[in-house]
Amino acid sequence: MDPRTSAQDIMRCDLCETAVVQMHCDTCLVNLCTACVGKHMISDESKDHKVVKFQSRKSTPIYPGCKYHDKERSEMYCNQCDIPACVYCITSDQHQGHKILPLMQVCKEKKEKVIEERNELNETIYPTFQDIAFDLQNRMSQLETEYGDLSTAITKHGEDWHREIDKLVKKLKAEVDEMKNTQLQTLQKHLDEINKTMSNIKDEIESLEIVTVTNDMSKLLSVESNLYTYRDLPKKNMPSVPKFISEKIEVDDFSKLFGSLSSDKHGYSMKTTQKSPEAGSPPPVKQLLDEPETVTTIDTGFGVLNNVACLSDEEIWTSGHDSTMKLYSINQGSLHKSITTKSGNWPDDIAVTKSGDLVYTDTSDRTVNIVKNEKIKEVIRLQKWKPRGVCSTSSGDLLVIMDSDGYKQTKVVRYSGSTEKQTIQFDEKGQPLYSSGQYNRYITENGNLDICLSDGKANTVVVVNQAGKLRFRYTGHTPAPKNQPFNPRGITTDSQSHILTVDYINDCVHIIDKDGQFVRYIDHGLYYPWGLCIDTNDNLFVAHTKNDTEVIIKIEYMHIK
Template sequence: MDPRTSAQDVMRCDLCETAVVQMHCDTCLVNLCTACVGKHMISDQSINHKVVTFQARKSTPIYPLCTTHKKERCKMYCKKCDIPLCTKCLVSDQHLGHRLSEMLQILDEKRDSIIQEQTELKETVYPTYQDIASDVQNRMSQLEREYGDLSTVITKHGEDWHREIDKLVKKLQAEVDEMKNTQLQTLQKHLDEINKTISDIKDEINSLENAVASEDICKVYSVKSDIEKYRKVPQKITPSLPNFTPGKIQGGELCKLFGVLSSSSLTSDKHGNSMKTTQKSPEAGSSPPVKQLLDEPETVTTIHFGYEWLYNVACLSDEEIWTSGDDSTMKLYSINQGSLLKSITTKSGNIPRNTAVTESGDLVYTDYWDRTVNIVKNEKIEEVIRLQNWKPQGVCSTSSGDLLVIMDSNDNKQSKVVRYSGSTEKQTIQFDDKGKPLYSPTSSYYLRNITENKNLDICVSDSKAGAVVVVNQAGKLRFRYTGHTPALKNKPFNPRGITTDSQSHILTADVNNDCVHIIDQDGQFLCYIDCALSVPWGLCTDTNDNVFVAQLRNKQVKEIKYLQ
């Protein structure tokens, strides 16, 4: 292999192209061997050649050529005129009294400026654009999922319409069959009567014929005809068919009845993205910081309450919690002081079945026996939803401001989740893709709780089924969690309270095993929270991802830290 063309070869002299490089001209940026140094020096004697060892190359500053005096190098700089100067420029009168600096000083200042800009580009600008690109990519992925969910919602709504239309068609067809059978039975009865009369008439004719043919005067004289009876012909029965008047299908009206899709938009906000800084803030970033589970969860605070039985707990803030138990009063407590701040009594005087706090800080509660969902604003209770044939169980407020309510039918044979915007029903979730119920039928004894995860999944603790049922935003079943083996006390999984955290973990209270289960957003078991709990019932989490556990019998709420 020719060493001059091999990729593994050493560098060669730029002049002879044979000898190994040993020297370098910093002025001309030429590699030289020792034999060619002299040849290069005399090649252009107008230039002050700076020849150094190859290892010390580029160590000699290359001063710029003067634009006025050709081949003169500028070692000074006029700050007033903002131009480099050679020695000939300095002795001229043009720059008398001007502020001058050495070119090397200007070079150092410029290098410092470049280094600052380079550092900003590397440490601030580039990472910021990377984050923005990642955020756009995440938004695109989220958009794909959400549009998929939207299509699923529309498809499911269409299937609901098809089922209702099929039911309506079958109902109308059944009515048509019933009308037809009724009229056919009436006509058949009428026909039977006429046929009997015809048979009687034939018998009468035969009797008269026999009398006419007889020579027995007494027999002929004794014949009495029933012709008067037959002269009165039966009434004519004409059936009247029902008319079917189809409703006019008008595209616009049908669209309004089925549901209207709002327009989409893309907004551009010049203040939406901001440059990263070296100071880190908890608010920074579009996704929450990743937190690891503690090896041993620890109790932070224990608050005692005056209920005989303690059911529900809901965080108003990191300092205040709403609680409710076996009476009609809902109480707001200070976490740090453990003192009562406020009491609200239900409108009906019934025990609240479940409580939640909205994004705006209002208290929501369900009244199972009154069949209502109510909201407390400024200590005044407003009835938001009144159900007719259903009884509300659990309730939660979503990130979009909707209310999700899990409810049972009056006959306790059906259960469903309904999404409300205010008092308007937006979505019903009741069956899976195979038409089977998602939630078990139940009675007032079995409680249901509901929450929305950070990924917008809808999570229900179904105590009768012994399962946590999780569906996506469109109502499609994602998974059922039925507990973990081995259970802490080897008892069947019995979920009651349910909540989620910033990591999309799902936490549910297991009253049989006196613990809280933590599973991930895909239903995989992560760990138990024990902390000497006694019949844990209600759950909620605060903004610090601490969980509050309402214990049924010992009248305590424990605040537990389980994330780092």
């Protein structure tokens, strides 16, 4: 095996090419064995050879040579002249009275500044541009669909107009036909009367012709003409045809009548956008408060408090590392009810259904259970999968996050009762939507029916539409309150289709809009927040630690209109 080309061979001395490398010259960047060190030192006595152990190579500072004093190293730095200088330069008149610093100190400060700038580029600016690029790519794919929908809407509106115009034309033509038939019948009747009169006149003429040639005096004296009757002409009956008076429509007026395109004008800004109302009857628009306000604090007594779920505006369910799930009064802070899990395990997640029943997942028991009238009923039992996060949808379905045995796969399954209706696991390219592993993941449904999942391992909020197609991923916003990586836990949505998720490490709540754009933080004295939920009035409830006690705080963060 050739030692110069084999990647499997150990490193050899650059001089003898046989002995194993033990030393390194930081000045010449040469690898040496112990026997060749002396030979290398005398090979070029003009250099100040810095020979160190091979493991400590490249640790010796390399000072620049002085351009005014040959063979001298510039170990100092003149702050006024902004140049390195050797000892002889520093003592010369050229730098008299100048501020002189050790070059090592200057380079150390410079390196710290470079590291700081590199960190800002790496941790803040580059990820932000990554977010922008991802948003743009995501938006480009959305535009294809949305512009297709827009063209379809315009075509449909045109078809609606065509149908209405066709109906109007048909109606007017029917009226024309009816008017024509009526007038023709009237004229025909009048014509029949004229023809009858003309026949009578002809008979009258023939009768008078006979009298004019007779010599019978008595006939002549007895004849009576109806001339005066026929001199009284009938009333003229010539109905006129109605005119069609068309309204002249200018092009601009027609565009206004038919409809026009309107678009929101946005200046580009990082992670902010205006929320557009949903189709149908949108909820009243609410504005965020300038300063959120803590209204209520509830001491739960849990050792570890993970999950909260509003039963109503007066009561809230809680669970943690305890087999007991507790229902508290929000206003009084008193305990109303306790339910112990069927297996004695603590619940991984809880939710409240549309009908007000409590749902919880039991990971160790592989079950999803529902509590009705304080009685626990198993609704789902899994094989080879373990249920984790759960939520109840607006349609009454359950969305369940589950991990495979061995935690190699993660998916979301929609259930109607105990019947599996939908599985969401991969994107359009066949790649997993969610990270795998034994980590915290929570789920909720947004007002636009998007499915929002907080992925604690990937430090990401993954949002798919109702069909399971990826809409966007949210990876946090910088700068964060504590400048730590985004670490989402509990997740919920409000009436404005905002997505809210706690950031466990940065002690805050992120609010993003339905399209994944950052809106603001709620950083309101939170400490290791975990679970959160929203009541019907858009009050936010967050479980966190206060003075070594697990509490729930109620936060008003939105104007109520």
